Amino acid sequence: MSSLDKAGAFRIGSRAVRRLGYGAMQLAGPGVFGPPRDRAAAVAVLRTAVESGVDHIDTSDFYGPHVTNQIIREALQPYPDELLIVTKVGAKRGSDGSWLPAMSAADLAQAVHDNLRHLGLDVLEVVNLRSMLGIHGPQEGSLEEPLTALAELQRQGLIQHIGLSNVTARQVEDARRICAIACVQNQYNLVHREDDALVERLAREGTAYVPFFPLGDFTPLQSGALSQVADQVGASPMQVALAWLLQRSPNLMLIPGTSSVEHLRQNLAAAELQLPKEAVARLDTLAETTARQ
Numbered sequence: 001m002s003s004l005d006k007a008g009a010f011r012i013g014s015r016a017v018r019r020l021g022y023g024a025m026q027l028a029g030p031g032v033f034g035p036p037r038d039r040a041a042a043v044a045v046l047r048t049a050v051e052s053g054v055d056h057i058d059t060s061d062f063y064g065p066h067v068t069n070q071i072i073r074e075a076l077q078p079y080p081d082e083l084l085i086v087t088k089v090g091a092k093r094g095s096d097g098s099w100l101p102a103m104s105a106a107d108l109a110q111a112v113h114d115n116l117r118h119l120g121l122d123v124l125e126v127v128n129l130r131s132m133l134g135i136h137g138p139q140e141g142s143l144e145e146p147l148t149a150l151a152e153l154q155r156q157g158l159i160q161h162i163g164l165s166n167v168t169a170r171q172v173e174d175a176r177r178i179c180a181i182a183c184v185q186n187q188y189n190l191v192h193r194e195d196d197a198l199v200e201r202l203a204r205e206g207t208a209y210v211p212f213f214p215l216g217d218f219t220p221l222q223s224g225a226l227s228q229v230a231d232q233v234g235a236s237p238m239q240v241a242l243a244w245l246l247q248r249s250p251n252l253m254l255i256p257g258t259s260s261v262e263h264l265r266q267n268l269a270a271a272e273l274q275l276p277k278e279a280v281a282r283l284d285t286l287a288e289t290t291a292r293q
Protein backbone atom coordinates (compact mmCIF):
# COMPACT_ATOMS: atom_id res chain seq x y z
CA MET A 1 0.00 0.00 0.00
CA SER A 2 1.39 3.38 -1.03
CA SER A 3 0.00 6.82 -0.17
CA LEU A 4 -0.23 7.26 -3.95
CA ASP A 5 -3.09 4.75 -3.92
CA LYS A 6 -5.31 7.51 -2.55
CA ALA A 7 -5.34 8.98 -6.07
CA GLY A 8 -6.40 5.66 -7.60
CA ALA A 9 -5.21 3.85 -10.70
CA PHE A 10 -6.16 3.72 -14.38
CA ARG A 11 -5.35 1.47 -17.31
CA ILE A 12 -2.66 2.27 -19.87
CA GLY A 13 -2.18 -0.54 -22.36
CA SER A 14 -2.25 -3.92 -20.62
CA ARG A 15 -2.29 -2.80 -17.01
CA ALA A 16 -3.49 -0.34 -14.44
CA VAL A 17 -0.92 2.04 -12.96
CA ARG A 18 -1.14 4.68 -10.25
CA ARG A 19 -2.50 8.01 -11.45
CA LEU A 20 0.40 9.97 -10.02
CA GLY A 21 3.57 9.10 -11.94
CA TYR A 22 6.73 10.90 -12.95
CA GLY A 23 7.92 12.63 -16.13
CA ALA A 24 11.68 12.32 -16.66
CA MET A 25 12.27 15.22 -19.06
CA GLN A 26 13.75 17.49 -16.38
CA LEU A 27 16.57 14.99 -15.73
CA ALA A 28 18.58 16.06 -18.79
CA GLY A 29 20.71 19.21 -18.86
CA PRO A 30 19.46 22.79 -19.33
CA GLY A 31 17.03 23.01 -22.25
CA VAL A 32 16.58 19.20 -22.07
CA PHE A 33 19.93 19.03 -23.85
CA GLY A 34 23.11 17.29 -22.71
CA PRO A 35 23.85 15.77 -19.32
CA PRO A 36 22.40 17.08 -16.04
CA ARG A 37 24.52 19.26 -13.81
CA ASP A 38 24.27 16.60 -11.09
CA ARG A 39 23.85 13.04 -12.36
CA ALA A 40 23.75 11.54 -8.86
CA ALA A 41 20.83 13.85 -8.02
CA ALA A 42 18.99 12.66 -11.15
CA VAL A 43 19.52 9.03 -10.13
CA ALA A 44 18.25 9.86 -6.62
CA VAL A 45 15.06 11.43 -8.02
CA LEU A 46 14.25 8.27 -10.01
CA ARG A 47 15.01 5.90 -7.12
CA THR A 48 12.98 8.01 -4.70
CA ALA A 49 10.06 8.04 -7.14
CA VAL A 50 9.98 4.25 -7.44
CA GLU A 51 10.54 3.74 -3.69
CA SER A 52 7.58 6.06 -3.09
CA GLY A 53 5.30 3.92 -5.24
CA VAL A 54 5.57 5.56 -8.67
CA ASP A 55 4.89 2.84 -11.25
CA HIS A 56 4.58 5.04 -14.38
CA ILE A 57 7.54 6.94 -15.80
CA ASP A 58 7.34 9.00 -18.97
CA THR A 59 10.48 9.52 -21.05
CA SER A 60 11.93 9.80 -24.54
CA ASP A 61 15.26 9.10 -26.15
CA PHE A 62 15.21 12.65 -27.50
CA TYR A 63 15.58 13.99 -23.95
CA GLY A 64 19.29 14.73 -23.76
CA PRO A 65 19.24 13.11 -26.36
CA HIS A 66 19.80 9.58 -24.97
CA VAL A 67 20.91 10.92 -21.58
CA THR A 68 17.59 10.63 -19.76
CA ASN A 69 17.04 7.03 -20.83
CA GLN A 70 20.61 6.13 -19.87
CA ILE A 71 20.05 7.61 -16.39
CA ILE A 72 16.76 5.70 -16.04
CA ARG A 73 18.58 2.49 -16.89
CA GLU A 74 21.43 3.24 -14.46
CA ALA A 75 19.04 4.17 -11.64
CA LEU A 76 16.37 1.53 -11.97
CA GLN A 77 17.65 -1.64 -13.65
CA PRO A 78 16.68 -4.35 -12.92
CA TYR A 79 13.29 -2.71 -13.42
CA PRO A 80 10.54 -3.62 -10.95
CA ASP A 81 7.85 -5.78 -12.62
CA GLU A 82 5.16 -3.22 -11.81
CA LEU A 83 7.01 -0.31 -13.48
CA LEU A 84 5.53 0.99 -16.73
CA ILE A 85 7.97 3.03 -18.81
CA VAL A 86 6.26 5.02 -21.55
CA THR A 87 8.42 6.57 -24.23
CA LYS A 88 7.80 8.70 -27.28
CA VAL A 89 9.16 8.96 -30.81
CA GLY A 90 8.66 11.37 -33.69
CA ALA A 91 11.26 14.04 -32.95
CA LYS A 92 15.02 14.35 -32.86
CA ARG A 93 17.47 17.00 -31.70
CA GLY A 94 19.65 19.22 -33.83
CA SER A 95 23.28 19.79 -32.83
CA ASP A 96 22.17 23.16 -31.41
CA GLY A 97 19.47 21.53 -29.24
CA SER A 98 16.62 22.37 -31.63
CA TRP A 99 13.59 20.04 -31.82
CA LEU A 100 13.20 18.56 -35.30
CA PRO A 101 10.56 16.28 -36.83
CA ALA A 102 11.65 12.64 -37.24
CA MET A 103 8.52 10.87 -38.40
CA SER A 104 9.75 8.90 -41.43
CA ALA A 105 9.63 5.09 -41.19
CA ALA A 106 13.43 5.00 -40.96
CA ASP A 107 13.49 7.68 -38.23
CA LEU A 108 10.86 5.84 -36.20
CA ALA A 109 12.62 2.47 -36.47
CA GLN A 110 15.86 4.13 -35.40
CA ALA A 111 14.12 5.82 -32.45
CA VAL A 112 12.54 2.55 -31.29
CA HIS A 113 15.90 0.78 -31.42
CA ASP A 114 17.61 3.70 -29.63
CA ASN A 115 14.98 3.59 -26.87
CA LEU A 116 15.37 -0.18 -26.50
CA ARG A 117 19.16 0.08 -26.30
CA HIS A 118 19.39 3.03 -23.95
CA LEU A 119 16.65 1.80 -21.63
CA GLY A 120 18.05 -1.76 -21.75
CA LEU A 121 14.75 -3.35 -22.78
CA ASP A 122 13.75 -6.06 -25.32
CA VAL A 123 10.28 -4.59 -25.84
CA LEU A 124 8.86 -1.10 -25.32
CA GLU A 125 5.57 -1.39 -23.47
CA VAL A 126 3.98 1.89 -24.63
CA VAL A 127 5.31 4.18 -27.36
CA ASN A 128 3.65 7.51 -28.11
CA LEU A 129 3.89 8.94 -31.58
CA ARG A 130 4.66 12.61 -30.84
CA SER A 131 3.24 14.52 -33.77
CA MET A 132 5.68 17.11 -35.07
CA LEU A 133 3.24 18.48 -37.65
CA GLY A 134 3.11 21.31 -35.13
CA ILE A 135 6.06 21.64 -32.77
CA HIS A 136 4.36 23.74 -30.09
CA GLY A 137 0.83 22.37 -30.32
CA PRO A 138 -1.44 19.97 -32.21
CA GLN A 139 -1.91 20.66 -35.90
CA GLU A 140 -4.35 18.87 -38.19
CA GLY A 141 -2.85 16.65 -40.89
CA SER A 142 -2.47 12.99 -41.67
CA LEU A 143 -0.45 10.77 -39.33
CA GLU A 144 -1.18 7.69 -41.42
CA GLU A 145 2.38 7.14 -42.63
CA PRO A 146 4.17 7.35 -39.28
CA LEU A 147 1.44 5.38 -37.52
CA THR A 148 1.53 2.64 -40.11
CA ALA A 149 5.30 2.45 -39.63
CA LEU A 150 4.89 2.21 -35.84
CA ALA A 151 2.18 -0.45 -36.23
CA GLU A 152 4.66 -2.46 -38.30
CA LEU A 153 7.23 -2.22 -35.46
CA GLN A 154 4.45 -3.37 -33.15
CA ARG A 155 3.81 -6.40 -35.41
CA GLN A 156 7.52 -7.16 -35.22
CA GLY A 157 7.15 -7.37 -31.42
CA LEU A 158 9.30 -4.33 -30.57
CA ILE A 159 6.34 -2.34 -29.18
CA GLN A 160 3.34 -3.58 -27.19
CA HIS A 161 1.04 -0.55 -27.22
CA ILE A 162 0.87 2.66 -29.24
CA GLY A 163 -0.26 6.06 -27.99
CA LEU A 164 -0.42 9.55 -29.47
CA SER A 165 0.96 12.89 -28.36
CA ASN A 166 0.36 16.49 -29.42
CA VAL A 167 -2.67 15.52 -31.49
CA THR A 168 -6.20 16.69 -32.28
CA ALA A 169 -9.41 14.79 -31.51
CA ARG A 170 -9.76 14.06 -35.21
CA GLN A 171 -6.26 12.56 -35.39
CA VAL A 172 -7.16 10.26 -32.46
CA GLU A 173 -10.22 9.04 -34.37
CA ASP A 174 -8.30 8.55 -37.62
CA ALA A 175 -5.49 6.72 -35.81
CA ARG A 176 -7.90 4.09 -34.51
CA ARG A 177 -8.42 2.88 -38.06
CA ILE A 178 -4.73 1.90 -38.09
CA CYS A 179 -4.10 0.59 -34.55
CA ALA A 180 -5.51 0.61 -31.03
CA ILE A 181 -4.61 3.78 -29.11
CA ALA A 182 -3.55 3.13 -25.51
CA CYS A 183 -3.28 6.77 -24.37
CA VAL A 184 -3.20 10.37 -25.51
CA GLN A 185 -0.55 12.79 -24.19
CA ASN A 186 -1.27 16.47 -24.83
CA GLN A 187 -0.63 19.76 -23.07
CA TYR A 188 -3.29 20.29 -20.41
CA ASN A 189 -3.33 21.98 -17.02
CA LEU A 190 -5.32 24.47 -14.93
CA VAL A 191 -4.98 27.19 -17.54
CA HIS A 192 -4.60 25.17 -20.77
CA ARG A 193 -7.95 23.46 -21.16
CA GLU A 194 -8.39 23.33 -24.92
CA ASP A 195 -8.75 19.54 -24.58
CA ASP A 196 -11.63 19.54 -22.09
CA ALA A 197 -13.97 17.77 -24.51
CA LEU A 198 -11.31 15.27 -25.59
CA VAL A 199 -10.49 14.43 -21.95
CA GLU A 200 -14.15 13.68 -21.29
CA ARG A 201 -14.63 11.65 -24.44
CA LEU A 202 -11.57 9.53 -23.73
CA ALA A 203 -12.78 9.06 -20.15
CA ARG A 204 -16.09 7.67 -21.42
CA GLU A 205 -14.18 5.28 -23.67
CA GLY A 206 -11.80 4.19 -20.89
CA THR A 207 -8.70 5.66 -22.55
CA ALA A 208 -5.97 7.34 -20.48
CA TYR A 209 -5.19 11.02 -21.08
CA VAL A 210 -1.72 12.09 -19.89
CA PRO A 211 -1.42 15.87 -19.52
CA PHE A 212 2.04 17.17 -20.26
CA PHE A 213 3.22 20.39 -18.59
CA PRO A 214 0.84 19.65 -15.67
CA LEU A 215 2.64 22.34 -13.69
CA GLY A 216 2.83 24.76 -16.58
CA ASP A 217 6.19 23.86 -18.11
CA PHE A 218 9.48 25.54 -17.28
CA THR A 219 7.80 28.45 -15.54
CA PRO A 220 5.49 26.74 -13.07
CA LEU A 221 1.92 27.98 -12.82
CA GLN A 222 1.55 31.24 -11.01
CA SER A 223 -1.66 32.98 -10.14
CA GLY A 224 -3.07 34.88 -7.22
CA ALA A 225 -6.17 32.69 -7.09
CA LEU A 226 -4.07 29.51 -7.14
CA SER A 227 -1.95 30.80 -4.25
CA GLN A 228 -5.05 31.78 -2.28
CA VAL A 229 -6.62 28.34 -2.73
CA ALA A 230 -3.28 26.78 -1.75
CA ASP A 231 -3.23 28.84 1.47
CA GLN A 232 -6.83 27.86 2.24
CA VAL A 233 -6.19 24.13 1.90
CA GLY A 234 -2.73 24.23 3.50
CA ALA A 235 -0.84 23.03 0.43
CA SER A 236 1.54 24.49 -2.16
CA PRO A 237 0.27 25.94 -5.47
CA MET A 238 1.94 23.04 -7.35
CA GLN A 239 0.17 20.49 -5.15
CA VAL A 240 -3.14 22.22 -5.77
CA ALA A 241 -2.51 22.22 -9.54
CA LEU A 242 -1.89 18.46 -9.42
CA ALA A 243 -4.84 17.75 -7.10
CA TRP A 244 -7.09 19.71 -9.46
CA LEU A 245 -6.01 17.48 -12.36
CA LEU A 246 -6.60 14.34 -10.29
CA GLN A 247 -10.12 15.52 -9.47
CA ARG A 248 -10.83 16.75 -13.01
CA SER A 249 -11.32 13.29 -14.55
CA PRO A 250 -10.49 9.68 -13.55
CA ASN A 251 -8.57 9.02 -16.79
CA LEU A 252 -6.02 11.81 -16.19
CA MET A 253 -2.63 10.20 -15.50
CA LEU A 254 -0.12 12.68 -14.06
CA ILE A 255 3.57 12.84 -14.93
CA PRO A 256 4.86 16.01 -13.22
CA GLY A 257 8.53 16.57 -13.95
CA THR A 258 11.23 17.65 -11.53
CA SER A 259 14.97 17.41 -11.06
CA SER A 260 14.64 17.70 -7.28
CA VAL A 261 13.87 15.03 -4.69
CA GLU A 262 12.25 17.68 -2.52
CA HIS A 263 9.89 18.79 -5.29
CA LEU A 264 9.20 15.15 -6.18
CA ARG A 265 8.07 14.43 -2.60
CA GLN A 266 5.87 17.54 -2.60
CA ASN A 267 4.32 16.54 -5.91
CA LEU A 268 3.60 12.97 -4.83
CA ALA A 269 1.95 14.23 -1.65
CA ALA A 270 -0.75 15.77 -3.88
CA ALA A 271 -2.27 12.27 -4.08
CA GLU A 272 -3.57 12.84 -0.55
CA LEU A 273 -4.98 16.31 -1.18
CA GLN A 274 -8.76 16.50 -1.57
CA LEU A 275 -9.90 19.90 -2.82
CA PRO A 276 -13.27 21.16 -1.56
CA LYS A 277 -15.92 21.93 -4.20
CA GLU A 278 -15.59 25.70 -3.72
CA ALA A 279 -11.84 25.51 -4.35
CA VAL A 280 -12.39 23.54 -7.57
CA ALA A 281 -14.99 26.10 -8.70
CA ARG A 282 -12.52 28.94 -8.04
CA LEU A 283 -9.75 27.13 -9.91
CA ASP A 284 -12.10 26.46 -12.83
CA THR A 285 -12.30 30.21 -13.40
CA LEU A 286 -8.54 30.44 -14.03
CA ALA A 287 -8.75 29.04 -17.56
CA GLU A 288 -11.62 31.39 -18.40
CA THR A 289 -9.64 34.36 -17.08
CA THR A 290 -6.58 33.35 -19.10
CA ALA A 291 -8.67 32.85 -22.25
CA ARG A 292 -10.08 36.38 -21.93
CA GLN A 293 -6.63 37.99 -21.57
Ligand SMILES: NC(=O)c1ccc[n+]([C@@H]2O[C@H](COP(=O)([O-])OP(=O)(O)OC[C@H]3O[C@@H](n4cnc5c(N)ncnc54)[C@H](OP(=O)(O)O)[C@@H]3O)[C@@H](O)[C@H]2O)c1
Binding pocket: 022, 023, 024, 025, 026, 058, 059, 088, 130, 165, 166, 185, 186, 211, 212, 213, 214, 215, 216, 217, 218, 219, 220, 238, 255, 256, 257, 258, 259, 260, 262, 263, 264, 266, 267
Ligand atom coordinates in the same frame (compact mmCIF):
# COMPACT_ATOMS: atom_id res chain seq x y z
N1 LIG B 1 4.62 14.85 -25.33
C1 LIG B 1 5.22 16.02 -25.27
O1 LIG B 1 5.32 16.74 -26.26
C2 LIG B 1 5.78 16.47 -23.96
C3 LIG B 1 6.23 17.81 -23.83
C4 LIG B 1 6.72 18.22 -22.61
C5 LIG B 1 6.78 17.33 -21.55
N2 LIG B 1 6.36 16.03 -21.70
C6 LIG B 1 6.38 15.09 -20.56
O2 LIG B 1 5.65 15.65 -19.51
C7 LIG B 1 6.41 15.65 -18.30
C8 LIG B 1 6.02 16.83 -17.45
O3 LIG B 1 6.33 18.03 -18.10
P1 LIG B 1 7.50 19.01 -17.62
O4 LIG B 1 8.42 18.32 -16.69
O5 LIG B 1 8.09 19.63 -18.82
O6 LIG B 1 6.70 20.20 -16.95
P2 LIG B 1 5.87 20.34 -15.58
O7 LIG B 1 5.75 19.03 -14.90
O8 LIG B 1 4.67 21.11 -15.90
O9 LIG B 1 6.82 21.31 -14.74
C9 LIG B 1 8.17 21.06 -14.51
C10 LIG B 1 8.76 22.34 -13.96
O10 LIG B 1 8.16 22.61 -12.70
C11 LIG B 1 9.18 22.64 -11.69
N3 LIG B 1 8.62 21.96 -10.52
C12 LIG B 1 8.26 20.65 -10.42
N4 LIG B 1 7.77 20.38 -9.20
C13 LIG B 1 7.81 21.55 -8.51
C14 LIG B 1 7.45 21.91 -7.19
N5 LIG B 1 6.93 21.01 -6.35
N6 LIG B 1 7.62 23.20 -6.80
C15 LIG B 1 8.15 24.12 -7.65
N7 LIG B 1 8.52 23.83 -8.92
C16 LIG B 1 8.37 22.56 -9.35
C17 LIG B 1 10.37 21.92 -12.25
O11 LIG B 1 11.57 22.45 -11.73
P3 LIG B 1 12.52 21.58 -10.74
O12 LIG B 1 13.27 20.63 -11.60
O13 LIG B 1 13.38 22.62 -10.10
O14 LIG B 1 11.61 20.90 -9.76
C18 LIG B 1 10.25 22.24 -13.74
O15 LIG B 1 10.81 23.50 -14.03
C19 LIG B 1 7.85 15.71 -18.81
O16 LIG B 1 8.75 15.30 -17.81
C20 LIG B 1 7.79 14.81 -20.01
O17 LIG B 1 7.92 13.46 -19.61
C21 LIG B 1 5.85 15.61 -22.88
